Amino acid sequence: MTDYAKYPFVRLLIPFSMGIWCCVGLPMLHLAPLTVVAIAVVLFAMASVTAFILKSYRYNWVFGIVMACYLALTGYAITQVHESEVQKDYYRNFEKGATYYVARIYDAPTERTNSIRAVLSLEYQFGDSMPSRPVTGKVMAYFPKSDTAFSLHYGDLIAIPAPIREVTPPLNPEEFDYRAYLIHKGITGQTYLKEGDWLDLQTNNANPIYAFSYRFRDVLLASLQRSGLDNDEFGVAAAILLGYDDKLADEVRKNYVAAGSMHILCVSGMHVGIIFLIASFLLGFLNRKKWQKTLKHVILLVLIWLYALIAGLSPSILRASLMITFVIVGEMIGRKGFVINSIAASAFVLLCINPYNLFEIGFQLSYAAVIGIVVLQRPIYNLIYLKNKLLDRAWEITAVALAAQMATIPFTLFYFHQFTSYFWLSNLFMTPISFLVIISGMVLLLVSWIPYVNVLVGYLVWGAVYVMNAFVSWVESLPFSIIKGLYVSEFEFAMLLLAFLLLLLMVASRNRRLFIPLLSVLLVVMVSTTIRLYKTDNQRGMTFFSLRNHTAVDFVRGGEHVLLADSALMADVSTVDYSLRGAWTKQHLSPQPETIGLEEDYENGFVRKQSNLITFEGKLLALWDGQRYHDSLSYRLPVDYLLVVGKQQPDVQSIVYSYDVKQLLIDGSVPRYLMTRWVAQADAAALPYYTIGDGALVLDKP
Structure with a gap:
């Protein structure tokens, strides 16, 4: 029997996430701010009554329901606050008569095939017959490739013309909703700026932490190139080590997707975990006394966030760093055995900071994979006993891949309509070789300023990356390496998520009675799929x-x-x-x-x-x-x-x-x-x- 009291953040996260989803996914239920406040007051009164008047244990479920509703309302309210349209200085509220804006480069510009792309944060609005005023809002800007566009950096202030175009919704059935994708990132407009349409104001207003992070990353990228890495090897090494994928060729990206190894190219939990394991091993001498263990944990936290800083503080690295931070803090306060609670705590914090994280595919995939590995890997591994240590290690790696795949398959089917057949083979080979690439790459970054040594280590990194690229290219060439065209409806996606949740509960609580509900949910998915296929045969x-x-x-x-x-x-x-x-x-x-x-x-x-x-x-x-x-x-x-x-x-x-x-x-x-x-x-x-x-x-x- 699972003691749910050990997982308070799980119990907080579920209703909080439901409130966020209701605010975004059910716009017809839009509540005015005063209505939200009134409901909050009523719920607070109900919570007070159940806590102080109905003190009997049998009424605890009432308090639980009231608090769940309160958390859902909190998630709804926080999401509503983050909506651009409710900001009093939102730029579209005053765009009539505007002639130009002063905007700040919100993050590091990225080079695309035919343009330079940058997110702009609008700061001020100007017009011929109106006074200047501060405004808020983010827009996506595209610049033609030129020397002036390449000279733009994070934090630079530029003047751009009005009006700002709205992003059009998808025009074709089942087309990718780029508009919703941008809105979830807080971006509500786009503009195409030709040469001469904009003016560099020669002023920089950057956050010093992010500015240092981007500059340091550029220095490290240059050091990778000086060490002998180029072409596809440089693109893959930059993606693995620093989360910089602008130089990643489309063909290479396609090969990694087909091999089921795309997660390796994103600085994520695996990379942070490797750094954590290496640093924890090197600091093993600090395990003798309590104060030494505390010092060790503090040093680990500093190293992890230092790596996040040099990796550009991307959303994936921030997510992974925060996740492992809560795990380390859990160890410090004696909650080592409750990793799921630490993971839920990191998700709760990220959603409080930006509730739209809930709709990020990367957010969903990373947390699903980690939860799957934590809960399912050991039971899968225990299914087969192998005496041979090498085979046992291979099976352990395969069990990790199977657990992650089982957890993420509903998302890959729903969002990408595909399944990678040889993920188990790829992870069996790519896990140790990627471990080598990350370790040797970190050494390369540390010795990049030492002549000859940097070139020698650079050859090692180049060789390891070359082998990785060759392997995923071979896997991609295998028959049925990637099965496409696997459509899953929204209802079927929800049912698959429910099935995954029942599987987690069944394994965690060892409650075999949940097997029947699990099969029932899967049966519903099969019936829904059969009906849909029948309809398509007669379309x-x-x-x-x-x-x-x-x-x-x-x-x-x-x-x-x-x-x-x-x-x-x-x-x-x-x-x-x-x-x-x-x-x-x-x-x-x-x-x-x-x-x-x-x-x-x-x-x-x-x-x-x-x-x-x-x-x-x-x-x-x-x-x-x-x-x-x-x-x-x-x-x-x-x-x-x-x-x-x-x-x-x-x-x-x-x-x-x-x-x-x-x-x-x-x-x-x-x-x-x-x-x-x-x-x-x-x-x-x-x-x-x-x-x-x-x-x-x-x-x-x-």
Whole structure:
């Protein structure tokens, strides 16, 4: 039987997290600040009554429920305070009449493929007919690559023009919600700054701790390059040692993802844990007396946070450092056996600081993996007994990988729709070699200023990283190394999380009676999946995707689909992956459909295209590219939909002359200025229309 009194932060964390989720995930339940205060007063009164009047033990559950509601309300209120819109100086409340802003570079700018990206914190707002005023808010800025853009540093003040663009929500079904991603980071706008649009004010207003961290990291990155590391080896070493992944090649990143070893490239709990183990071993002589043990713990805390400082104080390193800090503090106060409580305490603190951490994928994955390892690794390891020490060690490493994978699989399925088949093999090899890379890399950073020695150690690091890269490349080349297209609905995701929680409780409490509820939840997931697959086998419909400068229409029947698209889109893999593949995954469709060019004829069992006409499931779709194909007919050709594509000058009169159109569709490939004219002419002709540039159109056949 589990003594839940030993885990107070777990009991605090659960209702607190539920309050945060209610504030963000249920906007229809938005409560005014005064309502929140009134509920808090009522709950406080109820807690007082149950604590001082109803003193009988049998009423303790009432006090527990009241306090859980109070914690949920606290989480809701803290989240509400962090919302940008409720800030009295929020910049969008005063943007009318604004001409420019003074903004501070909020963190270190990062180099992208075609631009320099930086988060800006707006400080002041100026206008021609309005006084300057301080404002709050963060925006994402993109600069073209230039000497002036590369010269920007954390804390620099710059002047940028108004207005700030809002981030558009996803325009296509199952497309990544970049807007929500930014909002969870407190970023509510974006701007593209051409050369000459902005001005460097030659002033720096940086936090000295972060400024020192970024400068020190740059010095260490330069020392890695001087020690002989370059290309992919430098990119991987910088990511592993310092959490700097700007130089990580896309191909290398893809290989690590396919091998199930991407966590190695993020400075996280494993890296901090290795430093903790090494330092703890070296300080082993301080284990004799109580004051020596206290000194040892203090030194360990200093070393861990010093490493976090030189690693750039990224969210992942802060999370890992805080997590292990609570574990060390737990040992100092004699709570060594309750690691789960220490982990919950670190999560509680992080959520109090920024409740939007709850929605960060990295936050969810890291805590799920750690909890899985702590609770499940030992029971998995005990399933097999091996006398051979080498085999036993290999099985112990594999048990760690299995525990982490079991804990994180609901998240990887829901967010990434994929499963890495050889994670066990990768971790079996990558764990010891990454241990070597981290240790030798730390030595390299320490001796980087010593000539010849730094080059010698640099060759060791280069060789170890080279072996790692070669291994993950080999794993990625294996058949079925990564299984994609595994869709999980929100309901199924919630059920999988419930199943994982029941598994944890069953293992921790050794309560076999929880096995039946666990199987029941998994059965619900199976039934839900079966129903969803049955529906996809009978699906019929057309999807007009909203893509800038491209045309994409998907014709779906059952598990088959045909894509009408321009040739430029089919060559643009990144756009297809970002905007189309999510919908295909949900519909269980092939990621490589048959394609039809805009100007070619085509026919199969359910789609036929001839000239500019397409028939599908009894519907007739016409493409309008400015040419009048059917003027020879003595009547207007009746069509269900007419799709306007490309940069054709608006000519609704010609369309009405040639076609009897039920609905005009203005494609996303139509430039915005022409789209406005098409809309005006359609309104004048009383012709029903839909602008696909404003969002995809999904036409499902019942």
